[in-house]
Amino acid sequence: MTNRPVAYYPGCALEGTGHAYHRSTKELANALGLGLVELENWNCCGAMEVKNIDPKLQTYLSARNLAISEKMGFETVMAPCNGCYHNLKKAEYDLTHDKTSQEVVERLSKKAGHAAYRAGSVRTLHVLEWLKEAIGEEGLKARVKNSLKGLKVANYYGCMYTRPRHIFPEKDKGPGSESTSKPHFMDDLLAAAGAENVEYPLKTACCGGAHTLSDSDTSTKLVLNLLTTAEACGADVIATECPTCHSGLEMHQVRAEKVLGRKTTVKILYFTQLLGMALGLSARKVGVHENISDSRALLKARGLG
């Protein structure tokens, strides 16, 4: 267990549509006594778009953020957004293995007037990995004031937390490590907070987030499948750990209802919101009212928030 503060990289989505994730992550860290220091003057990671212009630009964008963390003296940077996390990990991988990527990043960093990031100097963690490492299930269990007992949760991880496998060398390392085919870190944490996790086969299925607006019919189909499957598995709530997945599920839940006439009632909450409430924080404090999917009545009925 380590309680050293980490650099916190919220990313663009957490300052906009994913604000509730930003808020609940900070509140959760606070309640657990874990230190977060926001990365100074960070830039966008390029999400899933910049790589389609040129993948090495995405590597540069993430390398700049890693260089800031290095400069600030942090050996760990933590990102709650799957996109940000994925891109930092991808940059780390490319800078370790690909000479051309190194050259491009060095050249661009020099022109932009900052030190080029040296591969291997900063460790990137997802908020899930950070919580598992810094507090763990036992630590969490000891702090639970308001158990999530009886709440049936489908844990949804999306694409970028586990794929492609090669950029996550620390995963799939046997007991204790995260699995790329059947991730369980969120399941572990929520179970420690008392939630009843349902067997959800679509943990790492795609929500169509990359084309959520440019090909919304495809996204609606994919999301509807995620929602109806969660309901068929008996879930009250889908727990998310990515702002793109989260807003995709929320938006296309409404779109499926309005455009296809398919109404689903499963609620969508960030796992940080659920953990926060288990620690006794109010629903408002973890930003439940900022979600589009309105789970206030359900939470109230279960004595949460």
Added chain:
Amino acid sequence: MPIHEKSLIRPENLITHEELVIDEVNVSGHWSTFIQPRVVTDYDERLQEEIAALPGGENIHRCWQCGSCTNSCTVNAINPDFNPRYWIYLIRLGMKEELVRDKEIIWQCVSCNKCTYACPRDVNPEGVMKATARWLELKGYTEKKPSAIFDEEFSAQVFAKGRIEEGRLLQRFFARTRQKLLQDWLVELARRLFSRLPLMLMMKLGWASLFHPRTRGWRKARAAIADYVAECEAMERQVLGLNGKGPSS
């Protein structure tokens, strides 16, 4: 011999003869459908090289056609015509005409990376899909697809300011793709959200769209990125044999 799997053959390649006798055997009518004989002579030997020159396409030559990509594909599960293995096959053989037939769907890859995860040969099929969609556009076979417009708008904001602001991105994207912003479902979404969103957050979001969030001291990074983008574009156009006078085939 009658063809049992007619659905696998394009209708224009099926021939049914009303009256036909071959070697004194009457093969007229529906029971003996024939396939149009075909000799492919127009292989484009540069096709693989061109795709490989675009970002994402670099490893296409490694493919051994196992089909893991198509088998794991998210979009293929919705639309069986979306077939990455087949497109990689066509590109490697240089069957341009066949590839171009699917120009309206190749851009629909959602980048879930299931193919990249499953591929035993590190082809990076997701990257190949992006490279192919880009190739179709650069060569002028298709207009810019909505996803390419979104990528452009998103990247332009990042390159200019270092960060993006979702409100403006949405507005620009809907304007450029000529969709109305006030679609029923978006209005419903806003209604649900604003019915309980506190004033402070609304003000904050409004503030963000008025004063675009930006990374401080980004000017030099912006210039460095612009130079690099211009370099890449020039190189791509050269490899694709585009003379700088706009897309051509």
